[in-house]
Amino acid sequence: MAVWLEGIDPPKRMANSPNVTVLMVANFKIPKSGPAEFGFLYSVSRGGNKKKDRERDCARDLVSSLDLLPAEDMRAWSQMPDTKDKLDLRPDDVERLTKAVRSRCPKASVMCPEPTSFVLVAAMPWGPHEKAHGAEAELAMLEKFDPGFAELLREARRVSGLVRKQWFVAEVMANPEAKEGVRPVSLGIGFATDRNLAKVRAVHAAEVRTQLLTEDMFKKDVPEKPIPKDNETKPAAP
Numbered sequence: 001m002a003v004w005l006e007g008i009d010p011p012k013r014m015a016n017s018p019n020v021t022v023l024m025v026a027n028f029k030i031p032k033s034g035p036a037e038f039g040f041l042y043s044v045s046r047g048g049n050k051k052k053d054r055e056r057d058c059a060r061d062l063v064s065s066l067d068l069l070p071a072e073d074m075r076a077w078s079q080m081p082d083t084k085d086k087l088d089l090r091p092d093d094v095e096r097l098t099k100a101v102r103s104r105c106p107k108a109s110v111m112c113p114e115p116t117s118f119v120l121v122a123a124m125p126w127g128p129h130e131k132a133h134g135a136e137a138e139l140a141m142l143e144k145f146d147p148g149f150a151e152l153l154r155e156a157r158r159v160s161g162l163v164r165k166q167w168f169v170a171e172v173m174a175n176p177e178a179k180e181g182v183r184p185v186s187l188g189i190g191f192a193t194d195r196n197l198a199k200v201r202a203v204h205a206a207e208v209r210t211q212l213l214t215e216d217m218f219k220k221d222v223p224e225k226p227i228p229k230d231n232e233t234k235p236a237a238p
Helices: 051-068 091-104 137-145 149-158 195-212
Strands: 002-008 020-029 037-045 109-111 116-125 166-175 185-192
Touching: 002 137, 020 051, 020 137, 037 051, 037 185, 091 109, 091 195, 116 137, 137 149, 166 195, 185 195
Parallel strands: none
Antiparallel strands: 002 020, 002 116, 020 037, 109 166, 116 166, 166 185
16 A cells, blocks of 8 residues: 655644655555564655655655565565564664674664654545555554554544644664665664654664665665566565
8 A cells, every 4th residue: 555645844834835755655464374464665755845756756766665675575564563662772772683784794784863753744545546445544554653643633634734743754774885886775664753663663674674685785776676477476566
């Protein structure tokens, strides 16, 4: 399920002139046995005044992620920890992640920048998915990240209002050895209405995706995946 989000940053900016556009693709995987799984891919653009330019940048970045990652494997998607009690990141969490990354790529390092934030002013499903996922499917996705937010946004829409609540986005990056033709790789995204919780979620997502990390993922020139022919088996859509 693909969803567009529009936001303002800083929070005092006028709500009718958003400057942040987010494209999120959520994968609700319900296996025949075992717990249901949820993962997402995230791209953001803050670089243009025109909405269509920001949307184009988001789509391009997300396509690059899909070319880089095996989307049929749930470990490629940013996932959230099961526990709801852990709200702070500990130093040993980053140490454990760094050790896992270096077991895959010995000369790589881990970066955990401070989260960015925005106030969400609009959410809508990507056009072709609107009918397939039912009414207000975007609220079901946001509810995954902040239980109770969907009801607040639904009521705000009814009265043409706004939920003045900041969303924080934390990202964990793997940095390769400095040389030509390489670039950092995003290991995981944490999305939450609490700054520290966003960090916790980002590190957890990075630990899961690190299981797929290879040296080739650091290369700048990522080959596009071939489009399946009609007679080939196609992966299930997220």
